[in-house]
Amino acid sequence: MIEARKEAGSRTARLDAVFAALADPTRRAIIERLSHSEARVTEVAEPFPMSLNAVSKHIRVLEASGVVERHKKGRDHILSINTRSLDEADVWIERIRCYWEERLNAMERLLRELKKDHKAGPKLTPKDRKHGSR
């Protein structure tokens, strides 16, 4: 029970960190770069019109969120993406969209039924028909 609460707590903290990491255009651009292939820190920093130090700060935020991982290859620091943390964020958004789609589908069904009833018009009994004809 306490374990389950701990797990939910850490998932909540992970979602907080991942969404905060994604809330910046430079960090999103770094993720897009790494989604194509892993790369050295200097390679990742190169296209940005800011100091290596400024990019490094963004990379540290991404590492803390778990979206980006770093390993050493000789002298180089290699960055790669870990999509598992993005999966959790995606699942969260998808769930909200699911509820929403269910509600829209239910509304559409209701509208279709109302339209059908409207087309059929008020139901006529045999008696009504007799009075109506002529």
Place this chain on the structure above:
Amino acid sequence: MIEARKEAGSRTARLDAVFAALADPTRRAIIERLSHSEARVTEVAEPFPMSLNAVSKHIRVLEASGVVERHKKGRDHILSINTRSLDEADVWIERIRCYWEERLNAMERLLRELKKDHKAGPKLTPKDRKHGSR
């Protein structure tokens, strides 16, 4: 051209705002509540162990990001969700996952081919077979 850049700029700003809005457990809980049905501000605030004022601040962040909309019904302020802004965030994450999945699939194909070659072993010529059998 300038229009296209403006549009990209505002999409970037929208993504920043949506991801920042999602980076908080109270705000995510409010979105989950509203994904089931629209609700009055007081109804939304009720389950949270914080002041109405504190919840109102979170609601304002959600409104600024475009995820939540507010309209008046008589005296009541009714909140509802606008999933279009979530759609953009979802599309962004999905695109990253897509690249990733393509790379994983390519790696899997390569591994399968290597395994097949390994199983087949070095190709034997009829001559090799003759020498080998006895």
